[in-house]
Amino acid sequence: MADEPLSEQETETRLARLPGWSVAEGDLLTRTYTFSGHLPAVAMVVHVSAIQEELNHHAEQTLGYNTLTLAVNTHSAGGRITELDFTLAGRVEAVAQGHGAK
Numbered sequence: 658m659a660d661e662p663l664s665e666q667e668t669e670t671r672l673a674r675l676p677g678w679s680v681a682e683g684d685l686l687t688r689t690y691t692f693s694g695h696l697p698a699v700a701m702v703v704h705v706s707a708i709q710e711e712l713n714h715h716a717e718q719t720l721g722y723n724t725l726t727l728a729v730n731t732h733s734a735g736g737r738i739t740e741l742d743f744t745l746a747g748r749v750e751a752v753a754q755g756h757g758a759k
């Protein structure tokens with residue numbers, strides 16, 4: 658099931674395919690992107706939000722001057738990391754380069 662918590666090994670396997678993403682304390686799949694300025698970071702927030710609405714799965718988005726940090730787990734799985742979190746991360750990765758994200 659997509660909203661079953663992943664085992665440590667399943668998580669490691671998926672992380673290996675997603676450079677830049679890591680698991681932070683509190684079971685959060687996270688990545689910080691850096692942009693050339695503020696507005697490109699804001700545009701990324703809007704794009705990520707559209708993806709999240711499509712997936713009905715939502716990360717915390719923390720916007721800085723030229724940074725955006727995403728942190729996500731699955732509330733319906735008790736705040737654990739599931740396949741849904743990696744699906745969202747993969748979708749975000751697919752558009753990040755187009756926003757000049759590093």
Ligand SMILES: C[C@H](O)[C@H](O)[C@H]1CNC2=NC(N)=NC(=O)C2=N1
Pocket residue numbers: 713714715716729730731732733734
């Ligand atoms: C009712 C609605 O389907 C749920 O609240 C969705 C919305 N977005 C979500 N986002 C995240 N990260 N976890 C969830 O379990 C979740 N559930």
